[in-house]
Amino acid sequence: MSEPQARPAPPRLSAAARAELDAIRRRFPTTEAALIPALHIAQREWGGWLPEEAIEAVAVELELPAATVYGVVSFYDLFHQRPVGRHRIRVCTNLSCQLRGADEVLELLRQELGVGEDEVTPDGRCSYVHFECLGSCDTAPMMMVDDQYHENLTPLRVRRIVKDLA
């Protein structure tokens, strides 16, 4: 494992991602301000989460200490330091949704997927978590699958949405 010459090249963002980031960096007077956009890009490149090498790649790219990057990653709910399913389901359980059946939606997901919150299904297809208000309280109960809002949920619709996930 520890062959001296076998040190892998440090991980990098793809060329396309670096170009995207370069354009964003020009919007700010400091480099650090591009950190959150950079992490969004890196998370996309690494399949929905930020393994150590993704964090290192961002640190190298923006010339920031890795510890600074970790500190930021751990602060925000949308950045993940553990693998997630191919699809990520977020069920809003805050008050307006709780008043209209959100807990039942969460329970239904547990039954349909057969795993607990924040666990990935054995086929790697998806993981689900309860979440804070997603700004869609008038269409409660609701959940987000990847970037898509699913509103006015019913048990039937939840089952169908889950079944259709590739």
Add this chain to the structure above:
Amino acid sequence: MAAFEPVLTRNVGHPEALTLQGYKRGGGYEGLRQALAMQADEIIEAVKASGLRGRGGAGFSAGLKWSFIPKGGDKPKYLVCNADESEPGTFKDRLLMEHDPHQLIEGCAICCWAVGAATCYIYIRGEYTKAAEILERALEEAYRGGILGGSVLGSKFKLDMWVHRGAGAYICGEETGMLESLEGKRGQPRVKPPFPALVGAFGAPTVINNVETLCNVPHIVTRGADWFKSIGTNEKNTGPKLYAVSGHVERPGTYELPIGIPFRELLDVAGGMHRGGRLKAYIPGGASAPILTAEHIDLPMDFDSLAKAGSMLGSAAVIVLDDETCMVRSVARLAKFFNHESCGQCTPCREGTNWMELLLDRLEHGDGREQDAALLLSICKNVAGNSLCALGDAAVGPVKSLVERFPDEIEQHVRDRGCPFPRRRWFQDAA
């Protein structure tokens, strides 16, 4: 009530307004054109005179805030539009951004011209990907159409505007938490003073305004402060207002009405109580607002009337609860939210929100003690006013009002060793 002609939501349901051409056809960017022909001070005076107060929660005069930005100087100035919208119950800014992005861009541009800012960041919560994409498309068009960039509408005014996506943290809606986050850091609020008007983004003078606040601005420019003041309850509560109504009503949704409409009328507009249920309580201004009861049904929904009743208009997110709802369970959920979102910098807030969640959960699940109500009140007393930002006070709002307005429900939870309300099966009940 006479029908109210929508101002801010007039383009909702008119997808042609998403394009620059369509927006212009409806009179769009006329406010910006007129503003560019005015002195910056004149605009600030008009906004002051209109009585426009911040729609993000605190209700501070927008014109006054703009007037705090120093004139001249060699530092750049910034506008940061607060599109973080994470207050539970609030969904009005999403509507404005998804249906009328140019209205927001126009409002931001006028503000920038008035305060001398050449850069505007629209800080949008990370979950709002659809709204962010719509805004980005609109910004692109605005650049191509000569609204933004090196020469705004052919003038000497230069303006850059960007969408900046957050990453999931309620505290980044607090203005200085937002500035930290914009600078690429953990979103932990700053000590004030200095205020952002002097030391804001990247150490430079910065205006921070809510989406809805800024959307009002083009209309104030084109229709005048007097028109704006003619809408509302009184001199101090003026203009159109978006109310985001959710919970146990027949037609949850965003309703644009004159600010200060009585809650009873708003409830009516939202279709009344769900399935003819009875009103037990309502939260008039998002999760941070102290809870009101059916007794307060005739209160005008404006800043001052609600403050006088011991609550607040906040973000005007109105959550309606019927009489089959357990108040302990409802407030426990809000307490869990505040505990999760406390940034942890101040001990009273970090520890207090943790204890509030713990005690309320314990009550709901049958481990409540006789002294819990008093204990909750003492925690509230220790958190209120003892924290760096307003999240601490916000967390106290619902808990304190629960103990004060629903003492019987707490007692009953202790006596019955658990929740006295039958667990609702929403989908069966609603079937």
